[in-house]
Amino acid sequence: MREQQLRLADDRTARVAGREMRVEAVSKKFGQAVAVDDVTLGISAGEFVSLLGPSGSGKSTLLMIIAGFEQPDSGELFLGGERLTDIPPHRRNFGHVFQKYALFPHMTAAENIAFPLKMRGIEKAKRGPMVANALERMRLSALGERLPHQLSGGQQQRVALARAIVFQPALLLMDEPLGALDKKLREEMQIEIKQIQRELGITVVFVTHDQDEALSLSDRVAVINQGGLSQFATPRELYDRPSSRFVADFVGDNN
Ligand code: ADP
């Protein structure tokens, strides 16, 4: 039994090592203002990592750099050893969910979910089953023909999530995806996101300014302060051994 467990652990390490996302010494300024300040992070395959920090600390900019929508002034990105820095966003094969759902208003839920498959040149016969599968996974099977305005906020966000995972992305990037939802719905969606992440074994980078959200969802949390990485650790480590006064105050703050 013990042997088998060790072998499983080894196997997992091998897979994890193969697809690590590395952010190396990334910096970005807007004019004179430093948005991201020399951030280095290694995110393992299958890991759920939150970028946690106050408003204006540079979380979204860092996520946009990972997504490829912003270019860093300096530093590099790697996925499983492959250099990503010059690869355009659509070729990185990452899923995105941002706070504004940004569904195409004139397309049905199913058409929205099919869109990234179309963009990737996946033939129509294959798209149907993939969309049906994503709809089912998000408990949206009965709502595929609805337009976004015929869906609730939570349902729209589930469509956005289905659209982000339908092409089995290498990485799922989320920027305050639940910020517009009320508390109850937010908590339901947190559970749903976590469940999907586990089922698909997908790597997630999740931006939030909400300590509770970061601590309850994440394998590790990157605490960001004024563009810089203050601490990158498990929720327990952040609680037990905060590396600075800032981390202790920010993580401990339950407002
Ligand atoms: P967060 O997501 O943590 O709230 P942001 O990454 O949005 O932080 O912003 C970090 C800093 O960079 C802020 O000072 C913000 O005003 C600035 N900033 C972000 N995007 C731009 C932009 N496109 N142009 C100019 N300044 C920006």
Ligand code: MG
């Ligand atoms: Mg932001």
